[in-house]
Amino acid sequence: MRRCILLGERAPREALVRLALSPDGHVLPDVRAKAPGRGAWIGVTRAELETAIAKGKLKGAFARAFKTGPILIPDDLPQMIATALERAVLDRLGLEARTGHLLTGSDKIETAARSGKLTMLLHASDAGTDGNRKLDQAWRIGNDEEGSALRGLALPVSRTILAVALGRQNVVHIGLTERDAAKRVGETLNRWLHFIGPESALVACETPSQGASAHISNPAGSGIPAAADDDTCEEFE
Known part of the structure; x- marks a missing residue:
C-alpha cells in the first residue's frame, strides 16, 4: 500500500x-x-x-x-505521465497478444463473446457504433445478461494506434479470453483512464462475476480504491 x-x-x-x-x-x-x-x-x-x-x-x-x-x-x-501511462497500456496489450489471450477481428471476437469465453471487450475510439453494438450484444448474450448495461470500453486511442501496438492490421476491436490477462490489462487501464479524466473510466469491462474490471473504484470521488486497514504504506520510497 x-x-x-x-x-x-x-x-x-x-x-x-x-x-x-x-x-x-x-x-x-x-x-x-x-x-x-x-x-x-x-x-x-x-x-x-x-x-x-x-x-x-x-x-x-x-x-x-x-x-x-x-x-x-x-x-x-x-503530459509526460499521460504519455507514459498510454504506452504502458499499449505495451500490456502487445504482451497479451503474444500469449494468445487476445483476439482481434469482429468475427473471432463475436464467436468468443457468444460462447461465454470473453472476459474483456475493448473498442477503438474511431470504431463504428454499429460494430460496437453488435459485439456488445454478443457479449451480453454469452454472459446471459441480455438487457443489461454490459458493454465494451471505448479506448481513447484510434484503430491505427492499436494496430501499431499489436503489430496487426486494422485493429478496431479487442477481446481478451483469459481472466488473469484481463486483470493485468484492467490494472494498467485503470491508472491511465483515471489520470486522463474520471469521465473516461465509467464503463466496466467485465461482469461482476468475472472479477477484474476496467472501472476504477471511486470512493469519495477520489478515484483511489479503498485501502485495507493497515499501516504498512509509505508515501516515499
Missing part, C-alpha cells in the same frame, strides 16, 4: 503513479515503478495534478520529503 502525497489517501501501488526524483532534482514519471532511488506516489487526475503544480503543492511535498536541494517540476510533467 502507498499513500498519495497530494490527497493523503492510501491505495495499492498498482493503482497509483510513482514519481521519481532524478539526481539533478527533476521530478519525472516512473509509471513502471522501476527507477532506482526514492520517489513519491500520486493518485490524482491530470487536472488535479496541474492545479497542484500551479499552486506549488507538488514541489512543496517533494521539498519537505527529500531536502536535497532545488526541486524542478517539468512544465510538461502531466
